[in-house]
Amino acid sequence: MVIHGVAALALCMLAGTLVGEVLGAAVGVDANVGGVGFAMIMLVLATSWLRRKGWFPEPSEQGVLFWSALYIPIVIAMAATQNVVKAVTGGPMAILAGLAALVAGGALVPVLGRMGGTAEPLPPQAAEEKQEV
């Protein structure tokens, strides 16, 4: 059933968020440390185990894939609710500080990418595939 997939996803997210909160409290910061990351790893492990057991049939899979496909629309809604006015009117210093962080961080991506051998690029997507999701 589709809801099985959605429920599995929700459980992983809740468990991951809890771990992130506990970890945050353990190191003494008022922030979630890695909750989404833990949830993702749990989802991958849990679903591959369920699939091996044959307990995650295609309808259940659809429950997860639906939310994965909604990712881009959700991100667009997120963009439409950002406090862009405050970002733009924050003055030249705020803009420069934000830009500097992007440039400095971006410059380091190739450096870290070379650590332990470079990785192969993903195969190119078909144009329709790009537009689809």
Place this chain on the structure above:
Amino acid sequence: MDTLVSVFEDNGLLVAFALIGGLMMLSGRLSKALTRGRLQGSAIAILLGLVLAYWGGAATGGEDGLADFAAFSGLSLMGGAMLRDFAIVATAYGVDLQQIKQAGPAGALSVLLGVLVSFVAGSVVAAAFGYTDAASMATIGAGAATYIVGPVTGTAVGASSEVIALSVAAGLVKSVVVMVGTPLIAPLIGLNNPKTAMAFGGLMGTTSGVAGGLAATDKRLVPYGAMTATFYTGVGCLLGPSLLYVTLRAIVGG
């Protein structure tokens, strides 16, 4: 008109679905017509979303962009942290754990480096604009990490509320420029595989920026970038008011 607004308000999430669906259709057309598909539809949609957010915020004086209009308030549910993180986790379905293990050390290092580099870049810019005391520099530097780390650091080190507000603005700018800038710089920095996506997520750290930027670049990279970005704010809150502030104070004094 009143009836329309009240129906829209009562069904906010559905309005959001319809609106975003329409926006994506328009963006897909624009992508084909104006850029022959070179700039992805999702990149254009994110850009349009940000423009609408500016318009909404400017017209209403609120903080939630287009969602400040009561009729579009459902956008803040659809684009809020709960559903965003839910969808991000869903993208991990089918991810190859082997890839993550391989890129693990680079990913972990990227989070530490990302916090450090943003902090240094932000505090140098702050100093250039005359904020030369350690508390202000640290707060603005932390804001350049993310707009959550900024206020957390500012409150801890006792920065003025004006400086804290600036640090939030710096963080917001970063998240917006990462959303818009990622597809543009992706070819230059080799952002086309899971490993560099993990490094990118850790170096940038802003979850909304990374989520939007990678969506506009290649959706398949999202889970890898999000995986590391999710550790960033926590690490930033940990290091900003402590190690980084103390080191900065030792360098600039006071």
